[in-house]
Amino acid sequence: MLSERRLQVLRAIVQDYVGTExxxxxxxxxxxxxxxxxxxxxxxxxxxxxxxxxxxxPHTSAGRIPTDKGYRLFVDxxxxxxxxxxxERRAIQNFLDGAVDLxxxxxRTVRLLAQLTRQVAVVQYPSLxxxxxxxxxxLSLAPARVMLVLITDTGRVEQRMVDCPAPFGExxxxxxxxxxxxRVAGRRFADVPQLVEDLPEGFDVEDRGTVSTVLxxxxxxxxxxxxERLMIGGTANLTRFGHDFPLTIRPVLEALEEQVxxxxxxxxxxxxxxxxxxxxxxxxEGLNSTSVVSVGYGSGGEAVAKLGVVGPTRMDYPGxxxxxxxxxxxxxxxxxxx
Amino acid sequence: MLSERRLQVLRAIVQDYVGTExxxxxxxxxxxxxxxxxxxxxxxxxxxxxxxxxxxxPHTSAGRIPTDKGYRLFVDxxxxxxxxxxxERRAIQNFLDGAVDLxxxxxRTVRLLAQLTRQVAVVQYPSLxxxxxxxxxxLSLAPARVMLVLITDTGRVEQRMVDCPAPFGExxxxxxxxxxxxRVAGRRFADVPQLVEDLPEGFDVEDRGTVSTVLxxxxxxxxxxxxERLMIGGTANLTRFGHDFPLTIRPVLEALEEQVxxxxxxxxxxxxxxxxxxxxxxxxEGLNSTSVVSVGYGSGGEAVAKLGVVGPTRMDYPGxxxxxxxxxxxxxxxxxxx
DNA sequence: TGCTGGCACTCGGACGAACAGAGTGCCAGG
DNA sequence: CCTGGCACTCTGTTCGTCCGAGTGCCAGCA
Numbered sequence: 001m002l003s004e005r006r007l008q009v010l011r012a013i014v015q016d017y018v019g020t021e022x023x024x025x026x027x028x029x030x031x032x033x034x035x036x037x038x039x040x041x042x043x044x045x046x047x048x049x050x051x052x053x054x055x056x057x058p059h060t061s062a063g064r065i066p067t068d069k070g071y072r073l074f075v076d077x078x079x080x081x082x083x084x085x086x087x088e089r090r091a092i093q094n095f096l097d098g099a100v101d102l103x104x105x106x107x108r109t110v111r112l113l114a115q116l117t118r119q120v121a122v123v124q125y126p127s128l129x130x131x132x133x134x135x136x137x138x139l140s141l142a143p144a145r146v147m148l149v150l151i152t153d154t155g156r157v158e159q160r161m162v163d164c165p166a167p168f169g170e171x172x173x174x175x176x177x178x179x180x181x182x183r184v185a186g187r188r189f190a191d192v193p194q195l196v197e198d199l200p201e202g203f204d205v206e207d208r209g210t211v212s213t214v215l216x217x218x219x220x221x222x223x224x225x226x227x228e229r230l231m232i233g234g235t236a237n238l239t240r241f242g243h244d245f246p247l248t249i250r251p252v253l254e255a256l257e258e259q260v261x262x263x264x265x266x267x268x269x270x271x272x273x274x275x276x277x278x279x280x281x282x283x284x285e286g287l288n289s290t291s292v293v294s295v296g297y298g299s300g301g302e303a304v305a306k307l308g309v310v311g312p313t314r315m316d317y318p319g320x321x322x323x324x325x326x327x328x329x330x331x332x333x334x335x336x337x338x
Numbered sequence: 339m340l341s342e343r344r345l346q347v348l349r350a351i352v353q354d355y356v357g358t359e360x361x362x363x364x365x366x367x368x369x370x371x372x373x374x375x376x377x378x379x380x381x382x383x384x385x386x387x388x389x390x391x392x393x394x395x396p397h398t399s400a401g402r403i404p405t406d407k408g409y410r411l412f413v414d415x416x417x418x419x420x421x422x423x424x425x426e427r428r429a430i431q432n433f434l435d436g437a438v439d440l441x442x443x444x445x446r447t448v449r450l451l452a453q454l455t456r457q458v459a460v461v462q463y464p465s466l467x468x469x470x471x472x473x474x475x476x477l478s479l480a481p482a483r484v485m486l487v488l489i490t491d492t493g494r495v496e497q498r499m500v501d502c503p504a505p506f507g508e509x510x511x512x513x514x515x516x517x518x519x520x521r522v523a524g525r526r527f528a529d530v531p532q533l534v535e536d537l538p539e540g541f542d543v544e545d546r547g548t549v550s551t552v553l554x555x556x557x558x559x560x561x562x563x564x565x566e567r568l569m570i571g572g573t574a575n576l577t578r579f580g581h582d583f584p585l586t587i588r589p590v591l592e593a594l595e596e597q598v599x600x601x602x603x604x605x606x607x608x609x610x611x612x613x614x615x616x617x618x619x620x621x622x623e624g625l626n627s628t629s630v631v632s633v634g635y636g637s638g639g640e641a642v643a644k645l646g647v648v649g650p651t652r653m654d655y656p657g658x659x660x661x662x663x664x665x666x667x668x669x670x671x672x673x674x675x676x
Numbered sequence: 677t678g679c680t681g682g683c684a685c686t687c688g689g690a691c692g693a694a695c696a697g698a699g700t701g702c703c704a705g706g
Numbered sequence: 707c708c709t710g711g712c713a714c715t716c717t718g719t720t721c722g723t724c725c726g727a728g729t730g731c732c733a734g735c736a
Contacts, residue, residue, distance in 0.1 A: 361699090363699050365698085366698095381700070398699090400698080
């Protein structure tokens with residue numbers, strides 16, 4: 001176990017490095033933080049911290065920088081979550097309150113997060129499978145052509161075209177619409193498959209094919225692959241990283257373009273509470289020099305999706321965590337109201 | 339007027355510079371292109387081209403690079419549009435055919451364009467005001483709460499919550515839905531305002547307030563500001579630009595984040611045919627060292643939106659234009675089918 | 677046992693000189 | 707009007723030198 005002072009030294013190193021972006025030496029440390037001991041003592045502590053793997057030197061005769069392990073300890077034990085100030089909270093609320101629909105909420109959230117944290121923001125759309133059905137609408141566009149529109153309690157809307165095997169009358173359509181809604185309205189999407197399983201049986205033989213087609217299209221839209229969407233923003237903040245660019249920024253941009261990667265990233269994060277994944281803790285290689293701070297958000301107590309930011313491992317963790325938490329909270333409120 | 343050979347020299351300079359990313363000198367030119375004259379002659383031609391402002395040298399004793407004006411001449415007079423090969427065309431079609439809904443079409447188009455051109459792709463959603471109404475749906479969520487869902491012929495769906503001034507019965511809602519659709523279905527969005535103007539008059543006094551509220555919400559969604567959406571992709575390609583990064587890439591990323599800027603950019607482009615804006619021809623300062631190739635696309639003969647790519651002025655114009663044109667064509671087809 | 681001041685050592689980054697190479701402009705001759 | 711030749715100008719690179727920051731270690735002190 002590390003002594004109290006050594007932890008303080010580590011904390012000081014992280015804070016200074018995050019601020020200056022430069023390796024920090026023993027002398028500078030004692031000057032900026034009054035640790036009450038001499039540089040020599042700090043050097044000894046640093047040697048220990050280095051042995052333990054919490055810090056490293058880029059080369060002999062340079063200062064130390066925290067390792068991923070060092071950041072991990074910092075986040076877990078040494079730093080709290082810095083709460084937003086009252087004006088900041090007010091600004092968040094005002095900004096989000098102006099949204100007109102779900103797309104707008106998500107877009108605003110992304111911008112907000114990016115601005116607050118000065119990093120790349122990622123916001124997942126509310127998951128379909130974890131939402132409840134508000135309404136299913138069926139529209140007849142042509143005798144054998146139906147449009148299926150799904151609306152969730154979080155305001156998300158999905159639509160699909162369905163080509164029917166046989167013409168389908170207006171009356172049958174109204175019938176199907178009514179029966180479908182009475183079964184699934186207000187229920188969780190995850191339960192829909194069981195709820196509609198035996199629905200075709202109540203219909204005339206000639207309509208059953210169409211009913212089944214409609215239902216299977218409905219179920220398809222719930223498949224994981226289609227259901228997850230997300231929005232990102234603040235990529236311009238990547239240019240603040242370091243000045244060793246292309247190598248750093250390239251794989252990050254690539255990762256951000258691959259929604260699959262991002263979704264996996266968010267998926268791996270814990271389901272409740274805030275998750276911080278530091279450097280190599282991220283499975284995806286391109287993100288090995290970045291940290292991801294994410295948290296679930298939802299209209300009720302339950303999380304319907306996640307949001308977070310991606311930034312350099314050298315980031316202001318307390319501030320970032322505070323911003324992420326605050327934004328998630330307000331987005332949840334907004335969704336609950338709509 | 340420039341002699342034929344001088345134009346050839348300019349063409350060669352553009353081609354070589356695009357290929358190598360390095361200033362091209364007289365000797366290298368005569369070696370790679372058989373112009374049939376000596377380097378000295380080419381030098382004289384270059385001096386003329388430089389006087390006319392088509393090329394420039396970064397510093398004395400370096401080769402020449404094309405100026406914006408040079409690229410302009412190249413695009414207008416010296417280069418055609420390089421058509422896609424048959425396999426490429428097939429790949430485009432296959433890739434786009436798999437889309438399940440409009441979001442998917444747009445998302446796939448962005449990816450495709452980014453891959454084909456290895457640049458940043460921008461795709462605008464079909465404009466509301468230029469589309470026609472397929473259906474307007476009204477759903478009662480609570481006694482005084484209605485959800486408005488707009489569906490266009492291009493598959494775009496918009497929804498809004500409406501808080502009614504008074505409770506609104508299921509019967510009145512059905513009535514409104516029917517009357518509204520009979521008036522606007524199949525009509526252009528741009529005409530909707532006039533078409534619904536006198537609609538409240540047909541209703542009972544107590545319902546008129548609600549009807550007006552619903553209608554004004556409907557009209558709001560058609561306002562320019564909300565109606566334009568777009569998607570971008572391929573930002574990772576920015577890292578291929580030059581190696582003088584941060585300065586170049588930063589403002590571009592910032593511009594791309596600002597949808598307003600992009601929309602304006604696309605808006606300025608000509609309405610029909612392909613538009614190429616080179617370097618300083620772009621009004622937005624951050625894009626002064628980039629070129630934008632854009633073209634309208636649409637389900638019929640008429641353009642409902644635009645798509646294009648943003649890349650360095652030093653880009654393969656014929657290839658890029660070919661890809662943009664081909665993709666626009668196929669997207670139009672897909673939209674017409676759905 | 678733990679802290680401190682002192683000291684020799686290492687290494688990277690900055691600075692400057694010298695150099696090679698690419699490319700130009702100009703000129704005289706075909 | 708084209709060509710070969712020539713002197714000139716710049717840039718980028720390489721190499722050596724120097725400086726400073728920072729370290730590790732050690733002996734002394736509480």
